[in-house]
Amino acid sequence: MLPVNLDKWNPGTSTTRKYQEGASFDLTFRDLSYTTGKGKNAKQILHQISGSFKSGHLTAILGPSGAGKTSLMNILAGLKKGGIEGRVDVNGAKRKFKTFRKQSAYVTQQDFLLKNLTVDEYMTAAAHLKLGKKVSDKEKKSTIEQILKTLGLTNTQQTRVKRLSGGECKRLSIGLELIDNPAILFLDEPTSGLDSSSSLQCVSLLRDIARSGRTVVATIHQPNSRILDLFDHLYIVAGGSCMYQGPVDSLVPYLQTMGLDCPNHHNPTDFAIDVASGEYGDVVSRLVSGIENGSRIYQENESASSASPALSHDTGFYEEDECDTMLDGSSKKKDKKAKKTGKGLMYGAPFHYQVAILLGRTWKTIWREKILTTMRFTLHICIAFLMGMLYWQIGDEADDIFNNAGMIFFITLEREVLVREHLNQWYSLKAYYLAKTLADIPFQIVFPTVYLIPIYFMSNQPMSIESFSMLLGIMISMALVGQGVGLFFGAAFDIPVASYFAPISCIPFLIVSGFILKFNSIPPYLSWLTHLSFLHYGFEGSMLSLYWAERPPLSCSQAYCHFRYPIKFLEQFDLTNKSYYLALVGMLVSFVVIRVAAYFALRFKLRHIG
Ligand SMILES: Nc1ncnc2c1ncn2[C@@H]1O[C@H](COP(=O)(O)OP(=O)(O)OP(=O)(O)O)[C@@H](O)[C@H]1O
Incomplete structure (x- = not known):
């Protein structure tokens, strides 16, 4: 097991840091539809789905292949912008792309890393780029040491990336994004390519990151029951709709209420994915209506609660700018304005x-x-x-x-x-x-x-x-x-x-x-x-x-x-x-x-x- 202790983890209080201790960032989406192509080639991928991912929780987005998990996460992370209808809120207020992207980080499924750098060199370059000159070298070093310790990578500090194991590469990819302390972390299939013990380590780490107050959302493929138990919240997508949303241990009872009994010794998520794939007949539409396509959260022994947004806090997500300035060229004027108004620039370093x-x-x-x-x-x-x-x-x-x-x-x-x-x-x-x-x-x-x-x-x-x-x-x-x-x-x-x-x-x-x-x-x-x-x-x-x-x-x-x-x-x-x-x-x-x-x-x- 990893020597993880993120409960007390707080890599500094510098103004460049994104996550402020105690703040919560609840992510809610309503009636989200996503269509690709136009005219005859139009294809609807997501069908008016809703949901709510809370801070402090580790959320898994599950579903059969092609169900729309990655599309949903990319939309939530702000990577996809065209062909979308519906609304994404942070703490009950409309998400603004620019600020949201500054506060969140996205770990891709494949670890695209520069193979010839050592772990320490990689982390140091990332710290210089992300934290800029406002943070002293000493503080950067101590942040890096803390993250590497947390990720169990201290012993690999001087190892080149090409010599790391798959699990270590994944932890490094996560560590690189933790440097500027994101409030929301998205991960696409973080366990893909890892053996069961590395997968368990990786998800334990994500759970600890979530426990430290962050919102952590990961798409995941057929997790085993030990991994599944580490998640707080499940969101199951079937054919672009939500067929279950709620705690892990309420999944089986929910399926029972719909007349679907999970066979003994059968992994509940495997069963749910079989159901979502249509192997138990045409029941998906019933499940989707039962959970109101994600508008409700199912909880055993309680009636399903509404997945409505939490009250709005002042988290800095609500600046006036409407436009997405993902690419530097489009935001020159706004950067100048940001400089004048003293608001943070797009990037950590000049x-x-x-x-x-x-x-x-x-x-x-x-x-x-x-x-x-x-x-x-x-x-x-x-x-x-x-x-x-x-x-x-x-x-x-x-x-x-x-x-x-x-x-x-x-x-x-x-x-x-x-x-x-x-x-x-x-x-x-x-x-x-x-x-x-x-x-x-x-x-x-x-x-x-x-x-x-x-x-x-x-x-x-x-x-x-x-x-x-x-x-x-x-x-x-x-x-x-x-x-x-x-x-x-x-x-x-x-x-x-x-x-x-x-x-x-x-x-x-x-x-x-x-x-x-x-x-x-x-x-x-x-x-x-x-x-x-x-x-x-x-x-x-x-x-x-x-x-x-x-x-x-x-x-x-x-x-x-x-x-x-x-x-x-x-x-x-x-x-x-x-x-x-x-x-x-x-x-x-x-x-x-x-x-x-x-x-x-x-x-x-x-x-x-x-
Ligand atoms: N740009 C696009 N053009 C056409 N179809 C697309 C496009 N993007 C996604 N799709 C389709 O949308 C569906 C959902 O894709 P998505 O990648 O979100 O699924 P997924 O649930 O993440 O699948 P997997 O688990 O296999 O990665 C798939 O049928 C895919 O072919």
Whole structure:
């Protein structure tokens, strides 16, 4: 068993903390309907269900697969917003998205964690992001120690996440969200993938968190009777309606009142789920009306009580703002207003602090991906030497000018972690994106450099610092733009789709780059494509780094070499009037455009999650 003692747990009294001791946060929903799709494709998932989840209670949402448990919890947590009718209240007053999301935390079913950080590093980064600078390092450290002790993770403090067991990962996911002391905790299938003893530990922990005054709601799949006994409140969903709401030990009596006897030695929830799945005939509608679709709470030996909301307390949930500011871009004005009025900002830490913490964290994870980083490095060097041997000393050969041009031209997420952390308000998307972009830049400079040096000298390109630097400049910008293209597709699509579309979508740009098809052979109605092609700027820039009109004649080992004079080559590829610096500007514009597009793709994706 875990050494859990959350009764006295109170990680500080700082103003950044969400849960104030003694406050209660009763969650009530009424006539909640949820429909996905439109017109012919519309599908109603939840049918005017109601319910009440009290603070200090551990609530389980149960039901057969596809019943609507996750949909209900996502709506209650504020992750789903479209297609919803009905009302969600906190302490009897209408829930406001912005404040509600600040006060609650959501632990996803899968533990999307950065595998290369240690438990302590992860917790510390989360504490810096969530608590900001207002809380001293000492206080953060003691909060972390207290949480780790509570979760039984003290001995794993210096262990990397990838070496933790499934149960420890789950406890870490919960611990990360406990740092800023949420008032309401939602968990999607917290026991999935855990063995029975880890599941028991995990649910015991949740019960203790609830006992400390918080509202804890978890969807759960077929809990065994020991786990079931730890829950205070059951909410059973069947076909998008509520078929039972009340204490665990009143479930069997309620089913009896409806003429359904749970067989001896049969787990009551298994029985209830069989009933909900229709295995005992068409009784679900009777059960739904018996509990008034969640408007009532059944209690054995008492008549069912109303699930009406508790009286409203002042919990800070009722600010004036109506709009949901889940994504940072939409709330600039409101943040300014919040600053003026002294109300809390969206995130625990200021923007520059978020970027610094995320940058440090990203660097650490990249650095620790030793095998991947070494492989990337070695691969660049090996391929560079291979290319150097293949194109040995051709740089100054007039007869080999096409081979040389071809060689030079061609050398040139975590998304789930972001979703989990961003939706739990750890940091803004802009801060994440900026940190990710900055963390990548050194790699995009180092790799092209180690790649170019052997090839450049082995293939005998012009021995001039200017030419080398110009070519390197183009290669680095190609690497940065290429990375941006990958980021864009990775942000917009799932990985298999992205890895298919990213290379395919580059083909038209490659064709109009100028190497495969000469510029004046491109039909006029398609010539605009060349201006959008970063490969076109790459081709121009790399060729102009090596060949310029005044370059001395190349060596010629044949009787006649047409391209002995580099100007002939420039004429052949319509490069005589082109400027290297314009090509570089074209690359920089492409870099900015693709990175901005990737940012908006990511933002769009995050808005439509859930
Ligand atoms: N965006 C959507 N479009 C179409 N159908 C959807 C959408 N989201 C959910 N559904 C459907 O709604 C129903 C309820 O889904 P939900 O994920 O809430 O069920 P669940 O009870 O959590 O199931 P499970 O236990 O299998 O996770 C399912 O039939 C699912 O296919």
